[in-house]
Amino acid sequence: MSTITKEKMTWFFACKVEDVPANGGVCVKYKDEQIALFHFARRGEWYASQNLCPHRQQMALSRGMIGAQQGEPKVACPFHKKTFSLADGRCLSDEHECAIKVYPVKLEDDRIYIGVHPIPG
Amino acid sequence: MKIVVIGNGMVGFKFCRKITERQIPGLQLVVFGEERHPAYDRVHLSSYFEGKSTADLLLAPKNWYADNGIRLLLGDPVHHISPGVQTVTSRSGITESYDVLVFATGSSAFVPPMPGTDQKGVFVYRTLDDLELMKSAARKARRAAVIGGGLLGLEAAKSCMDLGIADTTIVEYAPRLMPRQIDQNGSEILQRQLLALGLKIRTNAYTTSIRGDGQATGIGFEDGSSIPADMIVISAGIRPRDELAAAAGLETGSRGGIIVNDRMQASHANIYAIGECALYDHTIYGLVAPGYEMADIAIDNILGGDRTFGGFDMSTKLKLVGVDVASFGDPFPPPDTCRVIVFEDQVAGVYKRINMTDDGQYILGGILIGDASSYNMLLQKVKNKIKVTGKPEDELLGSRSSGDTAAGVLGLPPDAMICSCESVSKAAICKAVEDGHETFNAVKKCTGASTSCGGCAPMVKDLITYTLKSQGKYVRNVLCEHFGYSRQELFDLIRLRNLRTYDDVLDHIGQGDGCEVCKPAVSSILASLWNDMILAKGNDTAQDSNDRYLANIQKGGTYSVVPRIPGGEITPQKLMAIGRIAEKYNLYTKITGGQRIDMFGAHVGDLPLIWEELIAEGFESGHAYGKALRTVKSCVGSTWCRFGLHDSVSYAIRVEERYRGLRAPHKLKSAVSGCIRECAEAQSKDFGIIATEKGWNLYVCGNGGSKPQHAHLLAADIDSETCIRYIDRFLMFYIKTADPLTRTATWLNKMDGGIDYLRNVVVKDSLGIAEELEREMQLLVDNYKCEWKEVVETPALRKRFSHFVNAPEDKDPNVRFETLRGQKKALEWK
Numbered sequence: 001m002s003t004i005t006k007e008k009m010t011w012f013f014a015c016k017v018e019d020v021p022a023n024g025g026v027c028v029k030y031k032d033e034q035i036a037l038f039h040f041a042r043r044g045e046w047y048a049s050q051n052l053c054p055h056r057q058q059m060a061l062s063r064g065m066i067g068a069q070q071g072e073p074k075v076a077c078p079f080h081k082k083t084f085s086l087a088d089g090r091c092l093s094d095e096h097e098c099a100i101k102v103y104p105v106k107l108e109d110d111r112i113y114i115g116v117h118p119i120p121g
Numbered sequence: 122m123k124i125v126v127i128g129n130g131m132v133g134f135k136f137c138r139k140i141t142e143r144q145i146p147g148l149q150l151v152v153f154g155e156e157r158h159p160a161y162d163r164v165h166l167s168s169y170f171e172g173k174s175t176a177d178l179l180l181a182p183k184n185w186y187a188d189n190g191i192r193l194l195l196g197d198p199v200h201h202i203s204p205g206v207q208t209v210t211s212r213s214g215i216t217e218s219y220d221v222l223v224f225a226t227g228s229s230a231f232v233p234p235m236p237g238t239d240q241k242g243v244f245v246y247r248t249l250d251d252l253e254l255m256k257s258a259a260r261k262a263r264r265a266a267v268i269g270g271g272l273l274g275l276e277a278a279k280s281c282m283d284l285g286i287a288d289t290t291i292v293e294y295a296p297r298l299m300p301r302q303i304d305q306n307g308s309e310i311l312q313r314q315l316l317a318l319g320l321k322i323r324t325n326a327y328t329t330s331i332r333g334d335g336q337a338t339g340i341g342f343e344d345g346s347s348i349p350a351d352m353i354v355i356s357a358g359i360r361p362r363d364e365l366a367a368a369a370g371l372e373t374g375s376r377g378g379i380i381v382n383d384r385m386q387a388s389h390a391n392i393y394a395i396g397e398c399a400l401y402d403h404t405i406y407g408l409v410a411p412g413y414e415m416a417d418i419a420i421d422n423i424l425g426g427d428r429t430f431g432g433f434d435m436s437t438k439l440k441l442v443g444v445d446v447a448s449f450g451d452p453f454p455p456p457d458t459c460r461v462i463v464f465e466d467q468v469a470g471v472y473k474r475i476n477m478t479d480d481g482q483y484i485l486g487g488i489l490i491g492d493a494s495s496y497n498m499l500l501q502k503v504k505n506k507i508k509v510t511g512k513p514e515d516e517l518l519g520s521r522s523s524g525d526t527a528a529g530v531l532g533l534p535p536d537a538m539i540c541s542c543e544s545v546s547k548a549a550i551c552k553a554v555e556d557g558h559e560t561f562n563a564v565k566k567c568t569g570a571s572t573s574c575g576g577c578a579p580m581v582k583d584l585i586t587y588t589l590k591s592q593g594k595y596v597r598n599v600l601c602e603h604f605g606y607s608r609q610e611l612f613d614l615i616r617l618r619n620l621r622t623y624d625d626v627l628d629h630i631g632q633g634d635g636c637e638v639c640k641p642a643v644s645s646i647l648a649s650l651w652n653d654m655i656l657a658k659g660n661d662t663a664q665d666s667n668d669r670y671l672a673n674i675q676k677g678g679t680y681s682v683v684p685r686i687p688g689g690e691i692t693p694q695k696l697m698a699i700g701r702i703a704e705k706y707n708l709y710t711k712i713t714g715g716q717r718i719d720m721f722g723a724h725v726g727d728l729p730l731i732w733e734e735l736i737a738e739g740f741e742s743g744h745a746y747g748k749a750l751r752t753v754k755s756c757v758g759s760t761w762c763r764f765g766l767h768d769s770v771s772y773a774i775r776v777e778e779r780y781r782g783l784r785a786p787h788k789l790k791s792a793v794s795g796c797i798r799e800c801a802e803a804q805s806k807d808f809g810i811i812a813t814e815k816g817w818n819l820y821v822c823g824n825g826g827s828k829p830q831h832a833h834l835l836a837a838d839i840d841s842e843t844c845i846r847y848i849d850r851f852l853m854f855y856i857k858t859a860d861p862l863t864r865t866a867t868w869l870n871k872m873d874g875g876i877d878y879l880r881n882v883v884v885k886d887s888l889g890i891a892e893e894l895e896r897e898m899q900l901l902v903d904n905y906k907c908e909w910k911e912v913v914e915t916p917a918l919r920k921r922f923s924h925f926v927n928a929p930e931d932k933d934p935n936v937r938f939e940t941l942r943g944q945k946k947a948l949e950w951k
Binding site: 014015019020021022023024026027028029034037040042043056057058059060063064065066067068069070071073074076078079081083 | 602603624627633634636639640641658659661663666669670674676678921925927928931935950951
């Protein structure tokens with residue numbers, strides 16, 4: 001499955017490295033979508049997820065604090081501090097909460113690209 | 122060995138559980154139950170009407186019995202016993218032989234002999250089936266009457282109300298409610314609370330008949346009067362289920378009950394009786410805890426032991442219709458054998474009574490209504506005959522000089538029974554902690570303490586803390602997985618090592634990559650220590666989200682803006698400026714509780730524009746987004762008010778401008794009142810100042826909010842300069858020592874020594890740190906800058922205030938508003 005997704009993946013240019021605060025996030029507009037992009041500078045890692053927090057349907061995750069739980073990267077929603085794994089999107093603070101969508105991120109020099117799947121049809 | 126148990130109630134179940142825990146080889150256990158359901162929690166029966174299901178109330182799921190090798194026969198009561206050949210036969214015809222027979226048949230509701238009890242609409246309150254019948258009848262019922270004002274009667278009355286029958290009357294034969302547990306005065310307080318809930322009460326009422334013609338219509342009394350009711354619940358006491366035992370030739374009491382010796386043996390050596398069906402020393406023990414103890418004794422003796430039952434304390438604590446009611450030890454000994462201390466508060470609905478020995482040295486028992494928080498400790502003092510040290514009235518009212526309230530558990534002897542439901546002693550709990558069970562849940566699991574009624578949970582927790590402390594283990598609140606320190610320790614370490622950014626702190630004294638708990642806590646410490654610009658590089662993303670955007674996020678993802686209006690004083694020009702700016706950016710405006718103006722609904726991208734205009738009009742940040750000084754509220758004071766003693770507005774402005782931007786473990790609120798009328802409500806603030814004839818009174822550690830707390834007087838009649846010095850010391854001491862997100866009120870409540878200690882530190886300088894505290898505060902005051910001014914003037918900081926990084930001009934299209942009373946409001950979230 002992974003090979004198929006890689007082939008179908010579209011990489012769009014999000015922004016430059018300097019546009020994203022170290023150890024924080026920004027919101028990237030992609031067509032009608034809002035994607036939260038995080039620079040985990042301490043670990044030299046980049047993550048992207050949906051910007052919508054599923055708890056109260058608020059476009060806010062990009063403004064949340066990031067961190068780690070037992071080494072797993074996570075983001076805390078600014079509204080009620082629900083935390084979500086940036087690795088696989090599952091909610092870490094409430095097992096009943098929906099997971100969030102996560103996206104792959106790649107760097108070319110100082111340019112950041114986020115991988116999305118074209119919506120069929 | 123084969124044991125047959127008759128009855129699957131709470132005590133019968135406890136017998137099964139305890140004996141299977143012993144894992145006896147070759148044990149066969151057969152249980153006959155009369156009801157359809159396996160054993161359930163009869164103590165919390167009324168919670169069935171509060172929405173709990175039968176399954177919630179079960180003590181163990183049905184398969185537990187089979188899983189533990191127990192043959193459970195439900196809905197099939199034993200009909201006949203042949204002690205000679207040692208067999209029992211059930212109604213359905215099953216015959217089982219036994220080596221040991223255990224009666225755990227419990228009791229049934231006592232229905233007084235009178236006409237009309239067999240009609241429709243008459244119920245007893247005893248089993249789940251009774252409750253189900255009541256539930257279906259309640260739909261049509263309009264008036265309920267409960268005969269019996271004892272424990273169960275009050276529970277039944279509450280259930281009637283829970284079932285939607287607002288017109289419910291409690292009928293009691295005695296002159297007061299709960300005549301066996303509480304005295305006249307206590308009963309009156311309880312009665313008043315019940316009346317306030319809408320219950321009707323009739324005491325001194327001897328019911329002689331239930332009226333009706335097949336369907337109950339009311340009850341008639343001895344004096345010829347009557348009350349109408351179409352649902353009647355009889356709760357006039359219990360009657361031990363001894364009919365089977367009597368038929369089998371076992372000795373029973375004249376008023377019911379299977380007579381047992383102190384080993385729980387009935388008049389046949391291999392037949393035992395436990396729980397409410399057993400009559401020991403002319404007493405039926407109608408509570409669950411003694412029943413459990415009897416189950417333990419019976420098991421011990423069946424297995425060859427020789428433990429004996431020595432009676433049982435009938436102390437009880439429960440919540441009746443939301444009112445705490447407790448009675449412990451001997452609630453009313455004869456007046457000539459004791460001395461009584463009584464506290465009665467008709468306003469709060471609290472009544473407390475303790476009976477002391479004649480010499481005032483020991484507690485014999487007592488009654489607590491409305492507030493039973495001291496029940497556990499008092500009960501332990503009765504049971505263990507602990508000598509009262511200090512003033513006897515402190516036992517009732519709590520020590521009025523602050524001190525260590527939890528230390529009480531230390532004074533208990535090792536064999537003090539902490540959990541009487543599960544018979545867990547203090548020694549057992551301490552041993553569990555010493556063996557490494559260091560959390561409440563671990564101790565609960567290991568010892569069984571607090572697994573039944575849960576009433577002893579606070580004492581168990583105190584014991585855990587004190588055992589750990591006595592082992593030399595420092596019980597501390599470490600911040601999170603990234604920092605193994607308390608906030609106070611972190612504060613000192615960060616200062617000593619002169620660390621300036623969150624990442625520095627994490628690299629030097631933390632581990633891992635941080636999280637949403639330690640980031641704001643460390644950021645707050647850094648701000649309290651150095652007062653650097655909080656959005657300086659490296660610290661911006663370690664701020665809590667509101668601090669990062671210097672505004673409060675609201676529903677829908679927009680922000681609110683609060684400029685500082687010191688003391689609540691504002692010129693007409695500035696008022697107009699706020700009006701103009703709010704209108705321009707389409708903001709909802711509201712006056713806050715702290716005498717300033719909040720503007721809601723600002724897009725993140727508009728924040729720097731709004732602040733640019735506010736700053737141009739002479740405003741600065743109000744720090745409404747930070748754990749920082751919020752407002753210093755004031756009354757108008759002596760400049761206009763005919764009562765005012767001093768100029769409270771000027772002083773409030775001075776105080777607010779001194780501490781503006783001060784970051785602390787939690788938000789800080791203050792107020793200044795110009796006279797004792799206290800219009801600024803200073804005694805509900807973290808620090809409040811009230812004018813007196815001679816100067817100012819300084820109050821500290823008050824709180825509004827969910828747990829209101831009156832502030833304590835720290836110093837009286839001090840001049841303006843002294844007052845500021847004391848506030849400097851007080852705030853700095855709080856900032857340095859409080860846990861994260863702890864308001865001053867909670868901080869003081871946890872402080873050993875309380876307000877007396879705090880006064881010694883702040884006023885008398887008992888620690889010799891006053892000068893240092895003042896110096897540190899002065900540094901913060903000198904370093905103050907308006908954060909918003911810096912953002913507005915710094916392009917790199919301004920750049921962060923946009924919704925889309927790749928479309929900075931676009932606003933979040935998801936933000937939507939509605940209109941209400943001519944202003945906008947956030948769209949309700951899902």
